[in-house]
């Protein structure tokens with residue numbers, strides 16, 4: 001709240017400009033990151049002492065190598081995050097996006113780097129989950145042909161009762177490829193949108209962050225919503241410095 005009021009005039013000007021672009025936009029793309037879930041109580045990865053990567057090394061907790069080295073440790077960390085996410089609710093930013101999409105069918109493509117499922121829980125349709133879904137699992141190896149999630153033994157992590165194949169979270173770890181189907185849809189939205197909102201991301205992780213550059217290159221206006229500077233600020237036509245749960249409802253209100 002304070003940031004927004006303190007920077008009063010310029011922020012209001014930016015907000016009004018963004019509102020005007022939005023009113024004339026047939027194809028809107030939205031790229032979200034951990035910051036959009038911060039006000040729900042989900043820690044981000046990089047900003048401040050509570051951020052995950054200030055407590056853990058990404059290569060330990062978010063890589064296949066790290067998982068193979070210590071599957072129990074990594075599994076426990078994901079179980080902890082699952083419990084955390086099950087206990088929180090979508091906030092006003094998630095809800096504002098879902099509501100706008102409902103009022104303007106077919107005009108918004110929502111692309112997220114988040115794995116928390118809060119956009120879906122807010123009611124957003126067709127979310128492009130670039131980095132997978134925390135609440136789902138998949139197999140580490142191709143498996144024995146009889147691997148079934150209904151037939152597992154053990155707990156941290158559960159294993160196939162027949163061959164011992166390990167379950168792992170269905171998220172994209174560092175060094176892994178994004179789903180081509182999801183990525184192609186995201187790229188195509190970035191290529192064709194007239195306006196892209198970049199919400200709550202540091203812009204530090206590629207290829208996701210490259211979508212904002214791509215949108216800009218293809219002639220879209222880019223609006224950045226973040227209380228802090230981000231690595232994508234230089235492509236922003238308007239920078240709205242403030243929390244997403246306040247600014248997105250203000251921008252998307254009918």
Ligand code: OAD
Nearest residue numbers: 033034035038044045046113200201202205226228243244
């Ligand atoms: P980061 O933790 O890197 O960045 C979070 C951003 O949110 C920062 O720029 C904050 O300033 C901003 N922020 C904090 N509170 C906010 C609020 N209330 N409203 C708006 N913005 C706010 O998170 P991501 O950019 O999402 O990948 O990180 C990208 C990827 O790196 C993640 O998907 C994850 C991580 O490693 C994987 O795990 C593969």
